[in-house]
Amino acid sequence: MRKYWSIFWVNWQNALQYRGPTLIYLLGNILRVSVLIYLWNSIYQGQGHLATYTLPDLITYYLLQLVINSLVLSYVSWEIVDQIREGAFSNFLIRPINYLHYWFMVNLSTKLFEGALILVVGGILSFVLMDYLSAPTHVMSLVLFVLSLLLGGILAFEFDFAIGLLAFWLVQANAFKYMLQYMIFFFAGALLPLDLFPKAFQTVAQALPFRYLVFFPIQIFLEKEPDPERGLAVALIWGIVLYLFLQYVLRRGIRQYEAVGQ
C-alpha cells in the first residue's frame, strides 16, 4: 500500500506545481456556471418554471454541479490514451503496480487537490448567493450526500478509466473519448437536471448508472430523492461490478498491446 501513497504524494506535488493553470481552469468553470445562473434567473423572472424546481433549487443545483465537476468527475483518460498510444504504457508492464490502482491514486490526489480549491471558491460563492440557495433540512441528508459523492467519485473514475482503455483497440480513441465523456456528462445530469428531460429520455437516464455522478447526489442534497439508501446500494454494486470488469478488460488489453514506438 505504501507505494500507492507515494504515487498519491508525487502527483500532489505535481498538482501544486501547476496550481496556476488549475486555478484558470476553475475560473473557466465558474464562468460557465455563472452564465447558467443568469440563464435560470432570467427564465424565472419571466415567470417561466422548470418542473418542480424553484429558482434557489436550480442555483443550488448548478453550484453543486460546479463542485462535483472538480471533486468527483474524472479526466484521467486523456493521459491513459496517450500512454497506450505512444508506448509509455510499457513502463508499467515491468513495474510491480496495478495500472488501475495507479491511476486511481493519481485521480484521487488530483480530485482532492482540485476539490480543496473548489470548496474555497464554492464557499465564497455560496456566501454571496446565500439568499438564493436551498439547503437540506436534515443532517441525515448531508451524510447521505457525502456518501453519494464518494461513490460518485469512484464510479466517475471507473467510467473514465474504461474510456482510456479503448486506446488498446482503437487508434482514434481520442475522438470517441470526447463524445463518450460528453454523453456521460449529459446523462449524469451535469448539463440539465435529468427530470427536465422528455419522458422517454428520462426513462433511459434513470436506467443508466451515470446519474450517480451528478444528478443523484444533488437530488439527495435538495431532498428530492425518494429512496437515497437504495440508490447508494445500487451505486455500490455498480462500482464493484465495474471494478472486476475493468481488471478483466485491462488483462485483455495488455494481450492486445503492441508497444508502439518502444
Added chain:
Amino acid sequence: MRVWRSLSRYLGLYRSFLAHNLKNEMIYRANFSIALGMDIFFMSMNVVFFAILYTNVETIGGWTYDQTLILVGSVGFIREIAYLTFRQGFLELGDYVRTGRFDSMLTAPMAANAHLAFRHVSLTESLGEGLMGLLLVAYGFAHVHDAAWRNIPLYLFMLINSLVIYYAFCLIVNSAVFWLVKSQELNTLVYYFMDTARYPRDIYRGFGKAFFTFVIPSSLVATVPAGILAGRMDGSLIVLALGIAAAALTAGLLIWNWSLHHYSSASS
C-alpha cells in the same frame, strides 16, 4: 500605401499556409470524417439542450426557439472561420513555448502572432460545426417572423466583427502562456468564452451585463450578429460591439507584444 502593401503581403502568406495545410488535411481522410462526426454530435447536443429547455418555457430573454437556433448556429459558424484563420495556433502555443520551438516564430520575417495564427489554419478541424451552424441559421431564419434578406450583408459584417473580438480575447488570455508555460487551461477558458456566447445577451442583469460586455465580451459575440437575422436588430448594440472589437484588438496586441518579452526560450 504601406499598410496596403503589408496587408497584401500577409494575404499572400495566408494563402500559401492555407494551401500547404489543405494538402496535409487531404492525406488524412479518416481523421476528417471523425472530426466531422464529432462536430455534428456536439452541435446536436447544443440543440438538444435548448430543445429540452424550450419544452418547459416559451422564450428565454425574449428569444424564441427559432431565434435561439440562429444564435447557436452563429457560434458554430464563427468557430469554423476562427479555425480557418487563427484558432489552432493558440492550442499549440503551450508546446511551442515549453519546447522552445517558439523561437522560429520570433525570427521569421512576419509578426509572431500572425505566424502562430497561420501556421496550422484548418478547414476540416471545425467544418462540421460550420456546416451545421449554417443549417441552423438557415432553419431559424426561415422560421422567424421579421426575417429580411437585405440584412444578410450586415449579419456577415458583424460576424467578422465578432471574429475580431474572439481573436482579441484569445490573444489576451494566451499572453499568460509566457508565465504559465502551459496553454491547455488557458484555452479551456477561451472555449468557455465561445460556449457561453450561445446564450442571448438579454439574460444578463446589472453587474453580469457589464461584466460580460466589458471584461469578458462573450455576450456580444453571437447575440449581436444573430439579432440582425432574428428580427431583433439593435443599432446601439451594433455600435457598442464595433467599439468593443476595436478596443479589445488594440489591448490584445499591446498585451501580447509586451508579454513576448517574458518568453524565456527554453532549451535553446
